[in-house]
Amino acid sequence: MGIHDRDYNRSGTGIGGPPRSGQGMLVRSPGWSVNTWLIVINITIHILAVTVLFPGLYRAGSLTIVDGFQRLEVWRLITFQFLHDPSSIWHVGMNMFGLWIFGPMVEQYLGGKKYLAFYLVCGLAGGLLFSILTVLGNVTGASVPGLLSNSFDTPLIGASAGVFAVIVACAHISPNTTVQLLFPPIPMKLKVFAYGYVGLALFQLLVGSSNAGGEAAHVGGAIAGYYFIRNSHHLMDFFDVFNDSRAKSGSSKSRSKPAKGAPSTSEVDRILDKVARSGIGSLSEKEKKTLNEASKNQRNAG
Numbered sequence: 001m002g003i004h005d006r007d008y009n010r011s012g013t014g015i016g017g018p019p020r021s022g023q024g025m026l027v028r029s030p031g032w033s034v035n036t037w038l039i040v041i042n043i044t045i046h047i048l049a050v051t052v053l054f055p056g057l058y059r060a061g062s063l064t065i066v067d068g069f070q071r072l073e074v075w076r077l078i079t080f081q082f083l084h085d086p087s088s089i090w091h092v093g094m095n096m097f098g099l100w101i102f103g104p105m106v107e108q109y110l111g112g113k114k115y116l117a118f119y120l121v122c123g124l125a126g127g128l129l130f131s132i133l134t135v136l137g138n139v140t141g142a143s144v145p146g147l148l149s150n151s152f153d154t155p156l157i158g159a160s161a162g163v164f165a166v167i168v169a170c171a172h173i174s175p176n177t178t179v180q181l182l183f184p185p186i187p188m189k190l191k192v193f194a195y196g197y198v199g200l201a202l203f204q205l206l207v208g209s210s211n212a213g214g215e216a217a218h219v220g221g222a223i224a225g226y227y228f229i230r231n232s233h234h235l236m237d238f239f240d241v242f243n244d245s246r247a248k249s250g251s252s253k254s255r256s257k258p259a260k261g262a263p264s265t266s267e268v269d270r271i272l273d274k275v276a277r278s279g280i281g282s283l284s285e286k287e288k289k290t291l292n293e294a295s296k297n298q299r300n301a302g
Contacts, residue, residue: 034112035103038119039096042082042159050086058083062155063127065134070152081123083157091158098163106169110232111279117238118169119162122224126161129220130213145206150213161217164201165225167194172229198222232281268294 049057061079068076084092107115134154137147170177171194178187198219205215228235271287283291 033104033107034116035099035107038103038116038159039099042084042092042096042099045082046084046086046092049083054086058086058155058157062157063130064155065131065152067153068127069131077124077127078120080127080155080157081120081159081162084159085157095159095163099159099166102163102166102170105173106166106229107279109169109173109229109279109281110235111275111277111282113239113277114232114235114279114282117235118225118228118232119166121228121235121238122165122221123159123162125224126164126217126219126221127156129223130156130216133216134213145208146216148213148216149208154213156213156217158214158217160214161221164198164218164221165228167197168222168225169229171195172226229281263290263294 045057061076061083063076063080067073084095103115106118110118130148133146134148134150134152136144137149138152140147141149171191175189175191177190179190179193180187181193201215201218201222205212205219209215267290271283271291274282274287275291280288
């Protein structure tokens with residue numbers, strides 16, 4: 001199978017690069033992606049939580065210092081990310097809108113499995129920063145800007161930490177893509193929008209806004225997103241319960257030989273299979289160069 005026969009080559013994205021001009025933010029993969037499942041699961045849980053399962057689901061899944069750490073119910077670092085304010089549709093609505101707009105770009109870059117790990121790890125980081133600042137705020141009396149005065153049973157819920165991470169990741173993948181704001185309706189480069197959004201959250205945390213706990217989670221998710229989109233290889237072990245993906249990766253490298261002249265078909269197919277499995281962000285610089293050379297050779301041959 002030639003390189004131009006692959007679906008992800010026909011999609012019009014460069015290898016390891018951002019969407020090309022004209023594609024915009026709303027590029028969608030066919031079928032049900034991981035991002036689609038995240039949106040559907042969040043909305044479904046919200047509907048159940050505000051109807052038949054309210055308020056038990058919030059008691060079982062929200063993150064508090066007492067439940068998450070004193071009682072060692074550490075699963076709450078994940079479950080809080082799928083619960084939203086039952087009194088308003090805007091909390092879940094805006095978070096899912098953010099995922100719908102920005103999530104596909106990051107999933108296309110990382111691949112589905114690493115994207116899910118990225119989303120959950122960054123949400124977890126938001127929960128950890130909320131918890132740390134709450135503990136420090138109680139120890140010091142919250143006299144330092146940025147520390148939280150919440151009690152240890154104050155709950156944290158929402159997908160916002162993961163959404164902030166996804167937006168920051170987009171600013172790395174395609175910093176100069178233009179986004180159109182809703183309010184005010186002005187165009188803005190994605191990197192300006194993303195870092196401005198994080199800066200606003202940090203400011204509200206430092207001045208102690210009414211949602212300072214939520215802003216702490218936003219900042220924590222953004223920091224984690226900034227790191228992991230640049231070091232996505234650290235996400236490989238997130239789902240490794242029964243095996244070690246690094247060993248597989250290492251064995252693949254040991255079997256590959258430096259290309260002499262034009263890249264071999266088997267080497268190109270191996271790299272393309274890696275893209276399909278783990279996303280273009282998983283490729284090394286050498287693999288990207290090999291794939292680009294193969295694409296150039298096939299175009300010249302045609």
